[in-house]
Structure formats: structure tokens, C-alpha cells
Amino acid sequence: xxxxxxxxxxxxxxxxxxxxxxxxxxxxxxxxxxxxxxxxxxxxxxxxxxxxxxxxxxxxxxxxxxxxxxxxxxxxxxxxxxxxxxxxxxxxxxxxxxxxxxxxxxxxxxxxxxxxxxxxxxxxxxxxxxxxxxxxxxxxxxxxxxxxxxxxxxxxxxxxxxxxxxxxxxxxxxxxxxxxxxxxxxxxxxxxxxxxxxxxxxxxxxxxxxxxxxxxxxxxxxxxxxxxxxxxxxxxxxxxxxxxxxxxxxxxxxxxxxxxxxxxxxxxxxxxxxxxxxxxxxxxxxxxxxxxxxxxxxxxxxxxxxxxxxxxxxxxxxxxxxxxxxxxxxxxxxxxxxxxxxxxxxxxxxxxxxxxxxxxxxxxxxxxxxxxxxxxxxxxxxxxxxxxxxxxxxxxx
Amino acid sequence: xxxxxxxxxxxxxxxxxxxxxxxxxxxxxxxxxxxxxxxxxxxxxxxxxxxxxxxxxxxxxxxxxxxxxxxxxxxxxxxxxxxxxxxxxxxxxxxxxxxxxxxxxxxxxxxxxxxxxxxxxxxxxxxxxxxxxxxxxxxxxxxxxxxxxxxxxxxxxxxxxxxxxxxxxxxxxxxxxxxxxxxxxxxxxxxxxxxxxxxxxxxxxxxxxxxxxxxxxxxxxxxxxxxxxxxxxxxxxxxxxxxxxxxxxxxxxxxxxxxxxxxxxxxxxxxxxxxxxxxxxxxxxxxxxxxxxxxxxxxxxxxxxxxxxxxxxxxxxxxxxxxxxxxxxxxxxxxxxxxxxxxxxxxxxxxxxxxxxxxxxxxxxxxxxxxxxxxxxxxxxxxxxxxxxxxxxxxxx
Numbered sequence: 160x161x162x163x164x165x166x167x168x169x170x171x172x173x174x175x176x177x178x179x180x181x182x183x184x185x186x187x188x189x190x191x192x193x194x195x196x197x198x199x200x201x202x203x204x205x206x207x208x209x210x211x212x213x214x215x216x217x218x219x220x221x222x223x224x225x226x227x228x229x230x231x232x233x234x235x236x237x238x239x240x241x242x243x244x245x246x247x248x249x250x251x252x253x254x255x256x257x258x259x260x261x262x263x264x265x266x267x268x269x270x271x272x273x274x275x276x277x278x279x280x281x282x283x284x285x286x287x288x289x290x291x292x293x294x295x296x297x298x299x300x301x302x303x304x305x306x307x308x309x310x311x312x313x314x315x316x317x318x319x320x321x322x323x324x325x326x327x328x329x330x331x332x333x334x335x336x337x338x339x340x341x342x343x344x345x346x347x348x349x350x351x352x353x354x355x356x357x358x359x360x361x362x363x364x365x366x367x368x369x370x371x372x373x374x375x376x377x378x379x380x381x382x383x384x385x386x387x388x389x390x391x392x393x394x395x396x397x398x399x400x401x402x403x404x405x406x407x408x409x410x411x412x413x414x415x416x417x418x419x420x421x422x423x424x425x426x427x428x429x430x431x432x433x434x435x436x437x438x439x440x441x442x443x444x445x446x447x448x449x450x451x452x453x454x455x456x457x458x459x460x461x462x463x464x465x466x467x468x469x470x471x472x473x474x475x476x477x478x479x480x481x482x483x484x485x486x487x488x489x490x491x492x493x494x495x496x497x498x499x500x501x502x503x504x505x506x507x508x509x510x511x512x513x514x515x516x517x518x519x520x521x522x523x524x525x526x527x528x529x530x531x532x533x534x535x536x537x538x539x540x541x542x543x544x545x546x547x548x549x550x551x552x553x554x555x556x
Numbered sequence: 557x558x559x560x561x562x563x564x565x566x567x568x569x570x571x572x573x574x575x576x577x578x579x580x581x582x583x584x585x586x587x588x589x590x591x592x593x594x595x596x597x598x599x600x601x602x603x604x605x606x607x608x609x610x611x612x613x614x615x616x617x618x619x620x621x622x623x624x625x626x627x628x629x630x631x632x633x634x635x636x637x638x639x640x641x642x643x644x645x646x647x648x649x650x651x652x653x654x655x656x657x658x659x660x661x662x663x664x665x666x667x668x669x670x671x672x673x674x675x676x677x678x679x680x681x682x683x684x685x686x687x688x689x690x691x692x693x694x695x696x697x698x699x700x701x702x703x704x705x706x707x708x709x710x711x712x713x714x715x716x717x718x719x720x721x722x723x724x725x726x727x728x729x730x731x732x733x734x735x736x737x738x739x740x741x742x743x744x745x746x747x748x749x750x751x752x753x754x755x756x757x758x759x760x761x762x763x764x765x766x767x768x769x770x771x772x773x774x775x776x777x778x779x780x781x782x783x784x785x786x787x788x789x790x791x792x793x794x795x796x797x798x799x800x801x802x803x804x805x806x807x808x809x810x811x812x813x814x815x816x817x818x819x820x821x822x823x824x825x826x827x828x829x830x831x832x833x834x835x836x837x838x839x840x841x842x843x844x845x846x847x848x849x850x851x852x853x854x855x856x857x858x859x860x861x862x863x864x865x866x867x868x869x870x871x872x873x874x875x876x877x878x879x880x881x882x883x884x885x886x887x888x889x890x891x892x893x894x895x896x897x898x899x900x901x902x903x904x905x906x907x908x909x910x911x912x913x914x915x916x917x918x919x920x921x922x923x924x925x926x927x928x929x930x931x932x933x934x935x936x937x938x939x940x941x942x943x944x945x946x947x948x949x950x951x952x953x
Contacts, residue, residue: 272588
């Protein structure tokens with residue numbers, strides 16, 4: 160019954176949409192090499208195609224809506240969604256009741272699974288394209304965590320000039336993903352390296368190191384004894400996924416008391432920061448250390464970094480809450496930057512609290528505080544790409 | 557008809573297998589975080605599970621055989637394969653005629669697509685596990701290619717000691733993937749960093765840099781005008797896939813005359829090697845430069861590196877051909893190492909030529925030549941992981 164209702168709704172939407180679909184589709188940048196689909200058009204519609212000759216029904220599931228595809232005589236199903244917001248969206252196909260990734264798309268980790276994602280062309284997408292400018296590196300590395308008694312996995316962005324200035328030391332931003340995401344989020348969906356390389360090339364940001372680690376506080380539970388290779392105590396043999404595709408959450412402080420923020424705080428303070436300061440040419444003091452994050456990562460920034468001015472002096476909270484004058488007063492002497500942002504569609508639905516007012520109060524109280532709104536985007540990666548792009552231009556200056 | 561036949565065969569095999577399935581399955585290391593399936597047992601069988609309540613038939617497609625899954629009352633389908641060889645295998649599901657990735661698995665690029673892969677426990681898998689030993693880095697970087705007038709993408713492994721010895725310079729191995737694969741192959745399925753970190757920690761290999769680039773000679777063809785963002789001339793805006801998941805082949809010398817080897821040769825000699833020598837602390841001479849590859853990458857090693865002793869002195873050919881005495885005599889003075897390997901199952905089926913005899917002849921002629929056979933593995937990644945493990949212990953000594 161529910162499915163029937165969904166398909167009726169989906170069908171209705173498809174028909175409504177179908178009445179006015181603009182036929183200027185091009186292959187999306189998230190299509191696999193040589194694949195024609197998924198496609199996007201200038202309205203922001205997503206069109207997918209899959210061969211499923213024996214299927215009774217195939218749906219495109221994106222933005223919380225399911226759209227029915229149409230079967231041709233060869234059993235190839237094709238259909239499109241209503242217009243989507245600019246930027247990145249997760250999606251999936253449903254084939255006779257099975258939720259599966261689109262076999263034509265590239266895959267991303269989010270919503271607690273590896274699955275399909277698609278970029279709707281954005282008016283401002285130029286800032287996160289790979290361009291012929293000096294290129295930094297995204298370095299994948301493992302390190303031993305005492306807190307978790309396990310090998311952990313992270314990515315470290317180093318600016319293009321890093322290897323050419325062996326005597327120079329750099330400030331560091333600890334940049335966290337959201338719930339259901341992983342250390343993959345910022346280097347992949349977040350386009351961190353492209354955003355930074357382009358900003359630095361334009362002289363709009365100073366070069367700094369960015370650490371992208373896993374802030375998950377607890378390993379997803381699996382039946383007892385079913386994941387011998389995935390459990391932290393067997394740190395010698397972590398999951399052997401594709402490089403950068405290891406099961407997420409293994410890095411979390413399993414079995415530690417306290418809430419998730421405290422859990423990640425110990426890992427960050429006792430393992431990650433010392434490891435980074437000993438393996439990279441950092442300026443290892445609070446003035447040159449920042450933390451930022453999206454959603455859960457923003458909440459972690461508020462709960463872990465903000466109350467510890469001896470460790471951090473700059474803070475970025477993307478779609479993850481706000482900073483009150485009371486919180487800020489506690490760190491007044493040492494604070495260098497407070498940045499809060501949201502997607503405009505989040506603010507439309509927001510109940511209680513007013514981050515814009517909070518930041519205004521901070522500015523009036525003399526703080527270097529900034530509030531940014533990503534226009535016409537929701538709790539999604541385009542809001543966070545833009546937030547990093549804005550935040551990075553203010554940081555360590 | 558064909559499908560019917562396939563399912564009859566699949567059913568038969570499933571029943572045969574079913575008669576003697578050993579119930580000691582554990583979650584495979586290639587399962588996504590928190591997922592129970594895919595599983596493997598001590599016989600090397602792969603068991604998958606997917607919810608497809610409205611499907612008529614669901615198949616597991618692995619090792620060239622399709623196995624029918626069984627539906628339970630909730631529409632959840634489960635089933636397993638016959639025993640597979642040790643090591644890594646690509647696989648997919650077929651749901652009512654649609655070939656799709658297993659939504660529970662991690663994804664890998666091979667067979668010209670991103671899809672599911674699974675590791676069958678191997679008696680010798682310890683050599684490619686992540687261990688608590690000094691860890692190298694796998695660095696992802698982009699660079700501009702004059703040959704292709706495009707930004708290209710590669711991975712560079714630097715040993716753990718690299719950043720701690722700012723004055724020390726290192727030899728370099730250019731390590732190539734096979735056909736239908738990409739620069740992702742060696743860092744992901746190949747476990748290059750784990751193999752090297754473990755060997756170096758045990759003192760069995762000397763530290764060296766490994767460059768893993770894309771040897772594809774031609775970009776997969778897409779309908780005219782359908783991939784404006786994927787075409788090399790628009791190097792300013794390469795495909796915006798997840799980091800490290802950009803459509804493969806974009807780096808190939810599109811539009812260049814000559815065969816694939818010549819095409820990649822120009823890119824390697826004119827773009828990649830100069831870029832590496834200028835951005836990393838290499839020992840930039842033939843004595844300290846090696847090339848190796850698997851399958852197509854091995855053929856590229858034979859056709860690009862072997863005839864150019866002024867550029868390379870050591871060669872590894874994994875499941876990609878052999879080196880005759882005549883070929884070797886031409887580079888006798890400068891040659892330091894020739895390594896040829898195959899999976900034993902490849903040799904079982906091999907017609908014509910005898911690499912073991914060829915290498916024997918080279919040794920008798922005074923060459924430092926080695927022949928290695930990976931027991932009970934085919935033209936697959938376990939053969940190539942083992943080949944790198946053997947080759948790396950002989951290289952640059």
C-alpha cells in the first residue's frame with residue numbers, strides 16, 4: 160500500500176515534470192568513465208537509465224521523492240526527477256523493491272552508506288573545479304591510536320608550496336564531516352583540495368594544512384563475532400576496503416564512556432593533534448590551530464574546540480549550531496575567528512534560536528565573528544563547500 | 557533462453573554447492589561499515605544478501621558464474637557461490653535482469669566500471685594488512701599534461717621515512733595498472749602502501765617512491781557533446797567525481813597518433829617523469845628508475861621502458877608477457893633487474909611461449925632475472941599483490 164502510494168505520487172510528479180522537461184541534458188560529472196547516464200539538464204533535473212529487462216518497476220529515489228522510470232521495448236528503463244537544488248545530492252535506484260546504487264554513477268560515502276551521488280550544475284561551481292593552478296596534495300595515512308588501540312585513517316591536505324618550503328611551518332585546520340559520513344566527505348564531496356588550491360592561487364587564502372579525520376564516535380554494531388576483521392581491538396587487521404573506502408567508524412573510541420563529543424575529543428587531543436604536529440611542519444599553538452565542521456562536525460567544534468582556547472583560537476560551524484555571546488565571552492582574550500553558516504533552506508525551517516542575531520551580538524561585542532548563508536541550498540554539501548570557501552578566506556589572517 | 561540456461565546452470569551449481577556449504581561464514585573485509593554481508597567462509601565461498609521483495613530472480617555473478625539466490629518470506633534474497641580462489645575478485649548482483657553493485661559492499665574500479673569486490677581470505681594475507689608499523693603516505697595529486705593539454709591525476713606512495721629525511725633522495729618505481737583499470741588499482745585493490753610499509757618495516761625492501769598513474773591510452777567514447785566536462789581539451793574542468801573517482805582514461809593522450817604504448821610513452825616521458833622528478837626528492841637517473849605493471853601495464857613496461865635503458869634499468873612484468881634473451885641482450889650493460897611473474901592458473905592455460913625458460917636463459921646469460929609464480933591464482937589481484945611483494949624485495953639493491 161505504502162509503495163503503491165509512493166509510486167502514484169512518483170508517477171504524478173513524473174507526469175507533472177514530464178509535461179515541461181527541458182531537453183538539454185548532458186552527462187553528469189558523476190557518471191562513470193564512458194557512461195552516458197546519469198544526466199542533468201539546465202533545470203536541475205536528474206535523468207537516469209538502467210537496463211532491467213525483467214523488472215516490474217524501477218524508481219529513481221532522490222531528494223526524498225521516488226520517480227517512476229519508463230520501460231522501453233528492450234527493457235531499458237529511463238526517467239528523470241523534478242528540478243533539484245544546485246550542488247551535490249545522494250540518490251539511489253529501486254529495482255523491484257531493491258534499493259541499489261545506480262550502476263552508472265560514481266560512489267560516495269554518506270547517509271551511512273556508499274552509494275550514488277550527483278552534482279547539479281551550480282552558478283558558482285567554478286570555485287571547486289580542478290584548474291591548472293599550483294596543486295596541493297591530499298595525503299592518505301594511517302596512524303596508531305592509543306585511545307582506541309587501533310590503526311586509524313585520515314587525509315591531510317598540504318598546500319602546493321608545502322614541499323617547496325622545507326623550513327616553513329603552517330597553521331592547521333581540523334575539518335570534520337557530518338553524521339553518517341566519514342573522513343572521505345571533505346576530500347570527496349567537499350572538494351577541499353580544489354577549493355583551497357583555487358583560493359590560494361588567487362591570493363584569497365593563506366596556505367594552511369587541513370586534517371580530515373573520522374569523528375564517528377561509535378563503530379556501527381554488527382552481530383557478535385561476525386566482524387572479526389572490523390573490530391578495533393584487532394587494530395592489526397582493520398577492514399581491508401579499497402584505499403579510502405574502509406568501513407567507517409572503526410576509528411571511533413569504541414567502548415569509551417561519555418558522549419560522542421567527549422569520545423572524539425580524547426582521540427583528537429591525545430592521538431590526532433600530536434600525530435599531526437610530529438609528522439607535519441605545523442605551527443603547534445592555539446593561535447595557529449582551528450577546528451571546523453559540518454552538522455555533527457559543527458557540534459563537535461562547539462563542544463570540543465570552543466571551550467578549549469588553550470588548544471584552538473578559530474572556529475567554523477557549518478549547519479551545526481550557533482555561538483552565543485555567553486560562550487564567546489568565556490574565550491574572549493584568545494579568540495581570533497568565529498564563523499557560523501547555514502543553507503538558506505535550513506533557516507526557512509529552523510525553529511528556535513537565531514544564529515544571525517547571535518553573530519551580530521558577537522560583532523557588537525568586538526569579536527571577529529561572521530555569519531554566512533548559502534542561498535537556495537539545504538543541509539547538503541553545496542552549503543558546506545561554500546562555507547569552507549568563505550571560512551578559508553578569513554582564517555589565519 | 558540464454559538467461560534460462562544460465563539460471564539452470566546457476567541453480568545446479570548452487571544446489572551442488574548447497575549440499576556441502578560449511579557454515580563458518582564471517583563478514584568480508586569488503587563489507588561496508590556495519591553491514592553483515594557480503595560474507596566469506598573457510599571454503600572461499602561468497603554469501604550475499606539483498607532485500608528485493610518484488611523481484612522474480614536475483615543472481616550473484618562472480619568468477620564468470622551466476623548463482624541463484626533464495627527468497628525468504630520477507631523478500632530478502634540470500635545465496636552463496638562455489639569456492640573461489642584466495643584473494644580479490646570483482647562481482648555483481650543481477651536483479652530481474654539488471655546488473656547492479658551489491659549495496660552492501662565497498663566499490664572498486666576494474667573491468668571498466670566501479671563495482672563490488674570481495675577478498676577471499678588468503679593463507680598469506682598478512683603481508684598486505686595495515687599494521688602498527690611506520691606508515692608511508694599515498695598522496696593524491698593533479699598536474700598539467702602538455703601532451704594531453706589536460707589536468708591529469710595520479711597517486712604517489714612515499715615511504716614512512718620520506719618526510720623525516722629532507723636531504724635524502726629516493727629511487728622511483730612507475731607502477732602501472734591493467735586494462736579496464738585505473739590509477740586507483742594499485743593503491744586500492746593492490747594494497748601497495750601496506751605491502752611496502754610492511755616490507756620496509758621488516759627490512760626486506762629498501763625505501764623507494766612509487767608512482768601510480770593512469771596508463772589508459774584512450775578515453776572511453778561518449779556520444780558527441782554529451783560529456784562536455786569529461787573531455788580532455790577542457791582540462792580546466794575535468795570530471796568532478798569523488799576525489800580519486802574521476803572517470804578513468806581522461807589522462808590518456810586522446811587524439812594522438814600511434815598505438816597505446818606510444819601514446820602513454822609520450823605522457824610518461826614528457827609529463828609524468830619530469831613532474832615527479834621536480835616535485836619529489838628522486839634520484840633522477842636510469843639506475844634508480846624502474847617500471848612495472850600488470851597485464852596491459854606489463855606490456856607497457858616491455859614496450860616503453862625495456863627499450864629505453866637510458867631511462868630505466870629495472871623492469872617488472874606481472875601477467876603481461878615475458879622477456880626474451882634477444883630483448884635483454886640489447887640492454888645488457890645497463891640492466892639491473894628483470895622480473896617476470898604469472899598466476900599459476902594463467903600458466904595452466906597459456907598457449908605458446910615459456911616465460912620460465914626465457915628467464916632461465918637470461919640467468920644463464922648473466923642477467924639478474926627472476927621468474928615468480930603465484931600459486932593457485934589466476935589473472936587477478938592476488939597474483940599481482942604477491943608479484944609486487946616479491947619484486948619490491950629485489951628492487952634497487
